[in-house]
Amino acid sequence: MTNPCDKANPPKMDTKAKRALSPAQAHKFIEALDPEPDRECAYLLAIAMGLRRGEICGLSWGDIDFDRRVADIRHSYDYMGNLKATKTKAGTRVLPLSDKTIQVLKAHKEAQFKRYARTNQWRKPEEGYIEQTDDSPVISDNSGTRVLPTSLSRWWTEDRAKYGLEGWCLHEFRHTYLTLLAINGVHPKVMQELAGHYSSQISMDIYTHVNMDSKREAVAAVASVF
Structure with missing residues (x-):
């Protein structure tokens, strides 16, 4: 008796190593962003808040509370x-919101x-006017x-070369965010909740x-003495 599962192809494992920008690279990238264009604001939300593409696209101004300095995801x-509720309760x-993120979002x-x-000046009444609510x-x-989330990916593919980040994808900004939290000693449980x-x-x-990595650097520093 044969097992039909024996002929099935096993699921492919994701063996691609995840990368993260260094703190210096992340700072340089964030400082290079212009908050006014939508695409650059989206990149900021990805790296400074660790948001997923769908979460960035699903964010409304009513979710941003500048007085309380928080964003409701x-x-x-x-x-x-x-536009749907997040997939899980954890999501x-x-x-x-940091000072930098608030500054960018307000701008x-x-x-x-x-x-x-400006757009409304050229629209006909029957077309309706664009309002910011x-x-x-x-x-x-x-x-x-x-x-759409796919539009964010397309924007980034068009723009990444000018930041010297050819080959990097948007999701790696989320990984960068989490890595920076870890570098700064944030507890894994807090990282989980933020992400x-x-x-x-x-x-x-x-x-x-x-x-x-920190332990290896410490050992290397001691070893250099001998």
């Missing part, structure tokens, strides 16, 4: 154009408002419509890897 926008989270919101106003997307196209991971294993793996 509640939705994800899929490649079919559906729904409230994230603190982007103002620039977006002005862009909508709590339901408006943080990242939009020129008509005020949410962009919206269902399991702590990913955060623990990153933390362990960074911790081992």
